[in-house]
Amino acid sequence: MSGDQGTGGRELTYLEAIAEALSVEMERDERVLVLGEDVGGTFGGAFKVTKGLAERFGDRRVMNTPIAELGFVGMANGMALMGLRPVVEVQFADFISTAFDSIVQFAATNHYRWGGAIPWVIRAPSDGGIRSGPFHSQNPEAWFVHTPGLKVVAPATPADAKGLLISAIRDDNPVIFFEAKPLYRSVRGPVPEGEYLVPIGDARIARRGSDVTIVTYGSQLHEALAAAERLAVDGIDTEVVDLRTLKPLDVDTVLDSVARTGRVLVVHSANRNAGVGAEVAARIAEEAFMWLDAPVTRLGGLDIPIPFSPPLEDAYRPDATKIEAAVRKLVAF
Amino acid sequence: MSGDQGTGGRELTYLEAIAEALSVEMERDERVLVLGEDVGGTFGGAFKVTKGLAERFGDRRVMNTPIAELGFVGMANGMALMGLRPVVEVQFADFISTAFDSIVQFAATNHYRWGGAIPWVIRAPSDGGIRSGPFHSQNPEAWFVHTPGLKVVAPATPADAKGLLISAIRDDNPVIFFEAKPLYRSVRGPVPEGEYLVPIGDARIARRGSDVTIVTYGSQLHEALAAAERLAVDGIDTEVVDLRTLKPLDVDTVLDSVARTGRVLVVHSANRNAGVGAEVAARIAEEAFMWLDAPVTRLGGLDIPIPFSPPLEDAYRPDATKIEAAVRKLVAF
C-alpha cells in the first residue's frame, strides 16, 4: 500500500492526467512512441487523449494504423523486442479482443519462453454507464488477469492515472492499462507535475474505516466512496481499498484491511461471474478466514452482455445505491 | 446433480465416446456438420476424433478449412443463424484464442442483442501433462466462463463426454466443449449406446464422502479420485464433485456437498489465478459461510505459461500427490 493522491496544487481531469503522462514520457525517452487507430494527425484519437502529440513529436512517433488490432499489437511486440516502448491505443477496450493472440499468446509468454522482454503498454478505454451499448462499454480485465505474464492496471483517479501510466511505460513487461472512460472528463483531482510515478502492484486505502471493507477499482471507486458517505450518516464506518493494479494483486493490503473490519464487499463494473472479484474474494476466503465475521460478498455486473437502454444498463451495473444496500446487508449479518 | 456413469455393458475410450456422439447426431440430424482444420478426408483430425466421418457422411458434412480460426468460427456463426448445427474443431484449445471475437463478441451476445440463436459447438482439445509445451497444453475455460452468453462444458469420463456432446449439439446456444486430451486414449469406461444425453448444467458426485469435498472437473477428476483412495487408507473420507459443466455452474450440488463436509478444496489444471476455481470458491465463501469449518482452498496451475520440460510441467500442474497433501492440510485445519 502506498500513494498519496498528490498535493500538486493544480488539478487535472483524468484524461488530462493520462495525456500528461504520455507527454512526459515521450519527452524524456525517445524510445516511447504511440500507435493505434486515429491517434495521430490533428485528430488525436476517439477520445482525444493523444491530441497534440503528433504536432509536438511528429508522425514518426505518433502513428495512425489501419483497422488491424491483431496486426498492430503484433507489430508493437516486435518493436518492443527491439527495444522500443510502444504505447498502443485500442480505440475501445471492447476491441482488445481482436488483438487477443498478440497479447495472451505472444506478449504474455515471450519472456518466460526465451527471455525476450516486451515493454509495451496497451491503453484501453473501458467501462460504461454512458449509454454506449454492448460493444463500447466492456470491462475485459478478467481475461488478462487470468493470463500469466501480463500486468494489468486500472486507475481510478487522475493522480493514479498519470503515475501508473508512467510506471507502465517504464515497466519492462507488457502492461494493459484500463482507462475508465466515464471518468475521462467527469473526475478532476490534484496531479503532481513532471515525473510522478505510482508503483505497479500497490493498492491504496482510499478511505479509512473500521466496520466494513469495500475492495474495488476504476469507476466503482467513486461509487464506493459515495456509498461510504451515505453509510457514515448512519454510523457505518466504511474502509475503501482501491486496488489500482489487478495483476499482480496487492493481496496484503486487502487482507490487512479485512483483518481489521471482518467484513468485505468486492465491487467492480465487469460482470461478477468469474470476474477479478472472484479471485479477490477467493484469496480473502482462504487467507483471512479467521478474521471474517460475515461471508465475503461481491457486487458486479450481471452475467449478460451490457445493454444499451438506460433502464437496462442501470439494472446491469453496480452503483452507489446498490453498494450501499449490499454493505447494509453485510453489516447486519 | 444427476448422471449415472452408465452400465451399457461395453466400454469405450473417452475419444471413442466423443466420436460416437458425433456419429449419432450426424446420423439423426442432417443439420449437424463438422468443420475445422484437417477434420475431413481420410485424415480425420489431429487426434483422429473425426476419422471415418467424411467417408460416411461426405465432404459436404465434414469440411476441411484453411488456417483461419476467426473466419471459420465466424462462418459457423452464420451457418448456425441459418439453422444448421455446426460442430467446429479447433485443432488445440490453445488456438481458440485466434477465434476470440467470433466467439466472445458475436456468438455470445447475439441472442441477447436481437434474438438470433447460434446453436454451434466448438470442440477444443485441451489440457496438458503430456509434454506438449505452452501452446498445446492450455486450459482456457475461464475466459469463456467469464463471458456472458456462452455455455462451457468439460467432461471427465467417456459417458459424460458422449452425453454432454450430444446435449451440446442439441442445445440452441453456443457451447464450448473442452475435451481433456490426456484422457483421449488413457481413460475407458462404460458408455450407453445410441442417443444418450447428459444434461448441461448438472454436476455429479463422483465419489461420496463425509470429511471433505473436492470440487473439480476434466482430467483432474481422475487425480482427485486417486488422491481420495490414498486418503481413505488413513480414514479420510473424501467426497468428489465433478462439475462437468462450467457455465452455467451447478452451485447447488457444490453447496450441498460443502454443507455436509464443511471443508472444500477446488482443483483444476488451468492456472489458479482468476481461474474458474476462483468463482467456485467465491460462491462457496459467500453462500456456504455458516457451514465452513476451514478456509475454502484452491489448487490449480501456477501463474506461468505452461512449461514443456517434464520437471517444470510437473511443478506447474496439480496432481494426485499435490491434491492429497492439500486435503491433509485442510483436514488438519
Add this chain to the structure above:
Amino acid sequence: MDADLRISLHAWMVLTRTFDDAMVSMWKQGRGLGGTFSQRGHEAISVGAGMALGPDDVVAPMHRDLGTYLVRGMSPERIFSNLLGKATGPSRGRDANLHGMGDLGLGIIGYISHIPQALPTTLGAAMAFRYRGERRVAMTFVGDGGTCSGGFHETLNMAALYRAPFVLVIENNQYAYSTPLHQQMAVSDLAARAASYGVAAERVDGNDVEAVYRAVSAAVERARNGEGPSAIEAVTMRMLGHAIHDGAEYVPAELLEEWAAKDPIERHRNVLLEDGVVDTVDLEKMREVAQQRIAEAIAEAEKAPYPDPATVTEGVYA
C-alpha cells in the same frame, strides 16, 4: 431499367436521406441517446445494393447502411426506437444505433461493432444455403477501413474456395474514421484487392444508384446460379463525421465540395427528370411523403416505452 424500379430506387433514397437528416437534427437537439452514424452520401449504395436482393436472400447491413434496412422492410419507427433504446426496437433496447437490428423474418442479420465480424457470418449464411441446396444469396458490406482487417482476408479466401453464394459490397468512402485511404494501405483499388482471392470483382460509382443496382444484381444472379462469390467496390464519400460527435475537421473542405456536387439523390433526380420518368410535382410529393413518414416514425418512437428493467436478464440464452 423499368421506370417503376427507377422511381422506387429514388423514393427509398429520399426516405433514407430524410431519416438521416431528421436523426442528425434530433441528436443535435439532444433528443438522441448515445452516438449515431450519419450515412449521408451513401444512399445509392445501401438502397441500390439492398434492392438487388430477392425476398428470401439475407443481408447483414453495416453501421452506415440505413437504406438497406428500409428497403428490406424494417419500419422507420422500429429503427428510431432502436436508436432511442426503446423496447419497440429490434434489439429491445439491448443494442445501440444501427447495431443489433437483426430480424430474420426480414432477412436481416444484426450488425456487431467488431470489424469485420459481419463478413464471416454472412459467408456462413451463404454456406448454409449452399449446404441445403437453396437458391438463396447472402450479402454484406465492408468499409475501406474494414478491408484492412484479417477477417476480410479469411472470409474472401474461404468464399472463393467454397464458391459460396456470397456478395460483398465494399463501401469505399475514402475514410475510416479520421484515417484517409492512403494511410490505411499502399494500394487504392479495393476491387483488385478482392479479385486477388479469385472472387469476381468490379468497381462502380457509388453515387450512381442505378449502376450500383445493376452491378449488385449481376453479382446476386451469379451467386444464385452457383457461379460463386463477387465483390463490388462502390466508391463514395462520407459527407459528415464518422459519428454524430465528430466534426471531421480532418477532411479537406475541397474534397467535400467536390463530392457534394455528385450527391447521389440530386444526380438521380436530374436523370429521372431528363428521362421524363418523373416530374417535379412527383418529386415534391415523394419528399412530402417521406417527411410525413419520418415525422410519424419519430413521434411513435419517442412515445414508445423503455424496456422494463425487470427483463434485463431475458434472452441471453435461446
Add this chain to the structure above:
Amino acid sequence: MDADLRISLHAWMVLTRTFDDAMVSMWKQGRGLGGTFSQRGHEAISVGAGMALGPDDVVAPMHRDLGTYLVRGMSPERIFSNLLGKATGPSRGRDANLHGMGDLGLGIIGYISHIPQALPTTLGAAMAFRYRGERRVAMTFVGDGGTCSGGFHETLNMAALYRAPFVLVIENNQYAYSTPLHQQMAVSDLAARAASYGVAAERVDGNDVEAVYRAVSAAVERARNGEGPSAIEAVTMRMLGHAIHDGAEYVPAELLEEWAAKDPIERHRNVLLEDGVVDTVDLEKMREVAQQRIAEAIAEAEKAPYPDPATVTEGVYA
C-alpha cells in the same frame, strides 16, 4: 556466385539434413520428447534465405526452418537441448521443439505456435529499425497454410503501407498439415497474393538453394536501401509428415517421388560437381564433419541436465 559461398550453402544444407535425419531416428527410437517437425526437403529455403541476412539483421524462423537457426550460429547442441527439454536449450526447457528458440544475440526471434504471429512481430522489428534509422532488415517465414490467416493480410498491408524493411519468405510446401493447397484457397500463386498489397514479390524454386539465396539477397538489399518490403514464394514439398507422429498417408506417393527427384541437396551437389567447385572427396568430408558434429551435439544434449523445478516460476516477468 563466389565458390566459398556456394560451398558454404551446401555445407549448411548438409548439416541441416544430418541434424534432421538424426532427430527423426531419435524420435522413432523413443529418445525424443513430445513432438517434433522434420524439415526434410526445405533445406534450400531455410539455409538460402538465412544466409542472405547480414549479422545485424534479425529473423524469426518458423517451425520448419532448422537451417536458419544453424546458419545464424545457434549450435546443434543448443537446438537438441531445446528439443529434449533440457536446461541448456535457448528456452531452458520452457518451450517445445523449434518454438521459443529466441536469442537476440544471434538476431533470432523465437517462434510461437499461433499462426501467423511471427509475421506482425517481425514487421515490428523492421519498424523499430526504420524508427531508429538503422540499416537493418527483419525477415520471417510463413507456410502456404499460414497465408490463409488474417494476420498475414494485416501484416503485408502494413508492411507495404509503412515501406518497412521487411522480408517474408513464403514456404509453399503444398500442404498445411493434411490439407493440400487446393483445399486452402481458390488461387495458387502465393507471390501474386503478396504482390496485391504493393509488396515486391517473386516466386522461386524452393529446391534451388542458389536461387533462393539470390532472390532473398535482392529482397534484403531493397529493404536495407529503404525500398520497402518483399515477399519471396519458395515452392517446395514437405517430404515427411507434418510432425513426427504423422505418416502423411494423405499425400499421393507419386507427388513424393516427383519431389524426391528434385532433392535440394542432391541437386546442388550435382551442380557443384559439374561446375568443379567441389569433388566427391570434399563432399564425403563434408558429410563426415556434419555427422560428427551432430553426433557430438546429441551426446551433449542427452547428457545435459533438465531444468530445476525450483526455478519453474523464474522469468515470467522481465
